[in-house]
Amino acid sequence: MVNPGDTWVFLFTDGAVARDSGYAAIGGVARDRVGDWIMGFNRFLGMCSPFEAEVWAILDGILILLNKGYKRITIMTDNLEVAQ
Template identity: 50%
Template sequence: MRSPLTAQVSESKILLNTDRAVCLDTGYASAGGVARDEHGQWLFGFNRYLGKCSIFDAKLWAIFEGLKIAQQRGYDTIIILSNCLDAIRALQGSTIGTSNSALIRRIQNILTQENL
């Protein structure tokens, strides 16, 4: 059973902005983002060093990390704001279990667990 505070948090909608940075010379990447409530108030930020990574995978890692933190904090309604159309298409275009990417499958598992 959820406490009243947790129930109140989980009913709110959050906006998740994600981004990544990849050094083209070395391939080293990081991912991060920020979550805000529906009124634009900051809720949390995050970042993660990824090591060598493609630009596409770095964007997926940013989405994954943001969703994971939001899920851990009890948010049920998450709107992902991304400037990477390829990543969104990859997430929408494959069904769970059909993607060759374990990262895409992990993101989809979070989305289906939370009915996002």
Template identity: 30%
Template sequence: MSRTHIQIDVKWCPPKENWICINTDGAVQQDVAGCGGVIRDQIGKWIAGFVKNMRFSKDYISELWGAYEVLKFARSKGFTMVELRMDSSVVVGSIKGEKVVL
């Protein structure tokens, strides 16, 4: 079986004016799980960040937990105009209320 490599250039793009941007991710490796995220304003200025260690989790749960933690934090700070960015299509679908098949 041959593999094809595709290069994808990724860059951060600012959110709309008066919005904040949240980037979050989660991962599991050798039964160690964690998640983290960063909050930035419309010009890319760092507002806050977090990391969380979890004893054990599945990839989906660590991704979902990261989104939950950072959205909870943003809400506690009074942010209402929030753009959440993450790389888990399963979690994004789940947040949108779509049926999740794991």
């Protein structure tokens, strides 16, 4: 069995905010170095900005992976502002 702490994982995240209501939701998936699925997650946030939704998606994904024993995480996001 592979020790999760020694394995690199890729965390793909996204956040979305409805223009009419301002309600936001987030989600993401984690994949190993060959692209095999490890886990997925999603969460309703309520009202927040697109920036906040993107940050929450990354934070939730990192916390879930750390809880599962993964310590080497590459974050993949489509939001340049958050990445900087």
